[in-house]
Amino acid sequence: MTKTDKKKSFRSGFVAIVGRPNAGKSTLVNRLVGQKVAIVTSKPQTTRNRIQGIVTRPEGQIVFIDTPGLHAADSALGRQMMHEVAAALEGIDVLLLMVDASRALPHADDLLLEKAKRYHGKTILALNKVDGLPKAKLLPLIQAFHKVFEFSAIVPISALKGDGCDDLLSEIMNLLPEGEAYFPEDQVTDQPERFLAAEIVREKAIQSMYHEVPYALAVKVDKYAELPKLLRIEATMNVERDSQKKILIGAKGAMLKKIGTLARKELEKLFDKKVYLGLFVKVVPNWRENPHQVRELDWHAQLEAIGNAAEFEPSDEDSDTSPENLKTEDS
Ligand SMILES: Nc1nc2c(ncn2[C@@H]2O[C@H](COP(=O)(O)OP(=O)(O)OP(=O)(O)O)[C@@H](O)[C@H]2O)c(=O)[nH]1
Ligand SMILES: [Mg+2]
Secondary structure: OOHHHHHHOOEEEEEEEEEOOOOOHHHHHHHHHOOOOOOOOOOOOOOOOOEEEEEEEOOEEEEEEEOOOOOOOOOHHHHHHHHHHHHHHOOOOEEEEEEEOOOOOHHHOHHHHHHHHHOOOEEEEEEEOHHHOOHHHHHHHHHHHHHHOOOOEEEEOOOOOOOOHHHHHHHHHHHOOEOOOOOOOOOOEOOOHHHHHHHHHHHHHHHHOOOOHHHHOEEEEEEEEEOOOEEEEEEEEEEOOHHHHHHHHOHHHHHHHHHHHHHHHHHHHHHOOEEEEEEEEEEOOOHHHOHHHHHHHOHHHHHHHHHHHOOOOOOOOOOOOOOOOOOOOOO
């Protein structure tokens, strides 16, 4: 094959991953990209904004769009999340529906199938978590899905362990049009590091806490300064009530310290740099019900605001700080 032939057969396109909360969408994106671009927790409704994960292979480039889990929205945040799903579907080349195959009757999920029926393009179904599914259940499940919708392909996978993920990539690649790469081959996401840092803090907090606190939490980076030897990050953790603030801080600040340490360690590994992480906690009553607040916490909106205010320049603050300097602040 000559070089021009090779170039001709390069494929590229956008693929939205849509499914119920906790199906494993973000896990799949991270696995295919080969590094963490989206946070993952065992609790549903972790992902709140659409995030691109870019996979570049010799045969083509796939821009995956991770989306929040489909659910009946009952708050401004929930409606914003479902708006993110709708926005992710605009202009895509392939829709990738994902179900947790280890759950009961995934083929009877009307909310999910409605998405498939409304989208008039090529649709692939990924049956995820087959590592937790008895083999005898797989074939009947595939047949059941064949009956309810005409998918271009149904691929059993384990996003966690990797089984079937290469098959899934080739099925997607086959459906994409020929075309040039949309992004440089070393780019893995559209989400700037500043916002990934906020997400990592949220991930560690969700993993460390129970009940309503994870859902009431939003993390916003206030300062992000890349100093020569140190990445200096200050972030505010917004919760809705004083009681949640108390839980988040913990006895003598133990919970906040734990979250801060876990987040800092992961950020240092991810960015390969020493990180100073200052965390503040603030009560913003019922922010999830307030469309304005919800919009303000969305990273796409923050990025716009930062661009407009030209606030993005590194600060000249000194770097003489201890890495575990965790503070709290009254609202
Ligand atoms: N056993 C098993 N667990 C998985 C697999 N894929 C994901 N998980 C787990 O499922 C949970 C949810 O994974 P996520 O990737 O956060 O799911 P999501 O679909 O992005 O969830 P939302 O963002 O809430 O919509 C995590 O605990 C994952 O480790 C899999 O293939 N097998
Ligand atoms: Mg997710």
